[in-house]
Every structure is written in C-alpha cells, then in structure tokens.
Amino acid sequence: MTAEAAPAWRACTPTRHRLAEGARWMDGKLLFVDLLRGDLYRIRGVGAGDPEPLLRLRMPLGAVAPVAGGPPGRWIVAAGPGIALTDGRGTLHWLARPGERPDRAMRMNDAGCDPAGRFWAGSMEVHAAPYAGSLYRTDPDGTVHEVLDGLTVPNGPVFTPDGSVMYLADSARGVVTRHAVDPCSGTLGPPEPFAFFPPGEGRPDGMAVDDDQNLWVALWGGGRVLCLGPDGTRLRTMLLPTPHTSSVAFGGGLMYVTTALHRLERPGPLDGAVLTGTSDVTAPPVRPYRPAGGA
CATH class of the missing domain: 2.40.10.480 (Thrombin, subunit H)
Structure with a gap:
C-alpha cells in the first residue's frame, strides 16, 4: 500500500470550524456538524459560499440523522447529555438523557443509523476519562438501550450495506472493532479486533x-x-x-x-x-x- 495525495484538495467553503465532524451525504448535499459549537450545517455546492446553518443547539452536537416519514427539517440528534428528536424549529424532544449523571460530566459523540433505521450513538466523559463511555441504540419505538459500556471516545458506528456488521472506533485507545449485528432485532455481537493504530499514526x-x-x-x-x-x-x-x-x-x-x-x-x-x-x-x-x- 502506498500513500496517495488526492489531486487539488480544496476547501468547500471559506468558513473554518473549531471541530467539524459527522460528514454525511444527503439529497445531493453534504451535512456536517461543528461539534463544540452545537451547529448543523449543509453545503449546497463547492464554492457556493458559507455553509447553510440548519440547527443551532447551543450544546455539543455529535451527529444527526434525518427522520423518515415526517415533515422536512426533522432530525434525530446525539447532543449534549442524550438523544433527542427535533422539530423544524430545532426544539428538542428528549428520548433519553443518559449523560445526566451526578458523578461525571458526560456528552454524546458520534452517531449514525443502520440500514433498518435504528439510531446508534456513543457517549464519552467530557475530558475523555478512560472507559466512562457507552454505546446506545435507539429503536423505532423511541426506546433507548445501552448496548456497550467501557468505551472511552467512541466514533462511528458505521454499518455494512446489509446491516450485518458494525464497525466502532474507540479513538483514545486507537482501535476499531467489528461486531456482528442481527439486522432484524439490532442485537449486537461481541467485539472482534479489526484494526489498531499506534499513537504516531x-x-x-x-x-x-x-x-x-x-x-x-x-x-x-x-x-x-x-x-x-x-x-x-x-x-x-x-x-x-x-x-x-x-x-x-x-x-x-x-x-x-x-x-x-x-x-x-x-x-x-x-x-x-x-x-x-x-x-x-x-x-x-x-x-x-x-x-x-x-x-
């Protein structure tokens, strides 16, 4: 394997972000968040000017997914201490706030949906305390389940096209694990080591x-x-x-x-x-x- 530099990397917009994350392609446009600002943006085209703000939550925003079957502008979000649905004005309707703990300052991090439409989101301690984070699965009925604990800085999860495999990164530990998933129930299998990255990489x-x-x-x-x-x-x-x-x-x-x-x-x-x-x-x-x- 050889390293390759993509031709002419260029900035999509003139804006620079404190912590841009959660890039997603949707309806011919790019969605992403500025995690620490709590903002969701859309880029309509390369060179089209500043990104369009879609949400301003005033709390850390790890990632979003659109909500199927409803009016436009509805999102499910991994934000602040938990997981919520938004309306078109950005009002939060909390499904669960597992990060509201008296013993630790927690926040949500990265998140995404599997092909069946379940929303999976990771949590972490705000200073990345070892093994304080978890992974949660939000089912179609709106119930939120903790499916993994002992994580530090979870990123992903992402899924294969058939939904049978999930990949999850724990950034602080430099590892990516692979998990079998039951596409019908969302039941998660045990972690299998998939990739390890030493600190210098x-x-x-x-x-x-x-x-x-x-x-x-x-x-x-x-x-x-x-x-x-x-x-x-x-x-x-x-x-x-x-x-x-x-x-x-x-x-x-x-x-x-x-x-x-x-x-x-x-x-x-x-x-x-x-x-x-x-x-x-x-x-x-x-x-x-x-x-x-x-x-």
Missing part, C-alpha cells in the same frame, strides 16, 4: 463504509484517511494538508473530509475546513431514523 475518528464494503477511517492527528478492506487489509491511504482529519463521506464524484482547528496552536490555512477532492469511490447516502408508524 493518528487516532481513528469518523468512518464510512463504501459500496464495495471497504471501511474508510479518518485519522485524527495523522493528516490522512485510510481505506481498509473487509478483511482488514490496508488498501489506500489519502494524505491531507491538515493534521486533524475527523470524518469522511462520499457523494457526487467527490470525497469529503472534515477537519478541525481544535487543539492546534498554529493553524494552517486549511485547518478547520471541509475539504474535498475528486474520487471514484461511491457509498450509500445518510440513512434515516425510521420511527414506528412514521414520524
């Missing part, structure tokens, strides 16, 4: 599974995105002109990578940008949350 952050079932991993602190085959073989490494690569998405013949200004003493001109380059990779668009009986 960067920490596994946001991920995506492409249409060939390869796993793409953004390496925070490593300035690169790595492609792994279903057997864990390293297939491709894409080098980027900024160290804090945080998530990856594909759509419209382009590869999108979010980046961050967070914890950079001397930011460069592209740090904090949403970067894009041409790509021959295709991947499913964002999967919606599918509530029972419609929204």
